[in-house]
Amino acid sequence: MCAGRQLPVLGQSQPERADAARNRQKIIEVAARMIDCRGADQLSLDEVAREAGVGVGTVYRRFGDRAGLVWALIDERERRFQEAFLSGPPPLGPGAAPAERAEAFLTALVDRVVSQLDLFRLVELGSPASRFGGPYRVHHTHLAALLAQARPDADPHYLADALLAPVNAHLIAYQRERGLTIDEVKAGIGGLARAVTARPAP
Structure with a gap:
């Protein structure tokens, strides 16, 4: 790149x-x-x-x-967000259980996208190299590391992609047009994260 x-x-x-x-x-x-x-x-x-x-x-x-x-x-806000999940207080930052941190990260990412929704929508119209490089690569690496600890039985890289997929500006904008509040969007993402990070029954 x-x-x-x-x-x-x-x-x-x-x-x-x-x-x-x-x-x-x-x-x-x-x-x-x-x-x-x-x-x-x-x-x-x-x-x-x-x-x-x-x-x-x-x-x-x-x-x-x-x-x-x-x-x-959007560089400056993204840097502040990275600082928060890499070295900030728990549960977003270090100190909480991996599953709890994964949920906190995804719900915080919703706020991050909403804060500059029009710009994120524009980025999503770019090339795959633009959309899935840079910040996405950082987010994916961080989330996959948490998932590797929370779900050692699963492929953390695939799960990271699957959990990041709903946190996109176009979908969130559409959900808001349908009447969902941001809190409801975050609650849905949080529930999805808990379902994915739950250990399967033996």
Whole structure:
């Protein structure tokens, strides 16, 4: 994966030249203004480049596609979320049982997605490399590690994918249109997590 297209695992550095860092910040600021004015669906990399005063090739090389630019826009909140589940207080952070942490992680992830729902919906329209790289890879690795402890009899990687699948922006938006509250969505995800992490009867 190209540096800058997607968020790294927390703690990894991404060194940049000063001019590249300035261009990156300028592009992000322009993209944020455009989303505020028109909404995420109208974001165009060509227009961002023109407004930022940089070449279109610079934007595409730096971010790869529209989803890569959106990930850069949500970077700071994602880093705070990663800090919470990697080193924050339990049950989201270390100190609780693996099954309890898995449930806390998934319900917190619902809040995380809802907090920037339009941007996450836009990312989900991107390429599989964008959608399932970066933060998804971090979330999957974390959840699979918890599931490996809670369910040593099962494939933790498959279960992680299965539990992350319902926590997507398009589905949550549709559930809200059907009248579900966020608390009801979280309760459903929590119940699913408990069902998956329960040890099978001997």
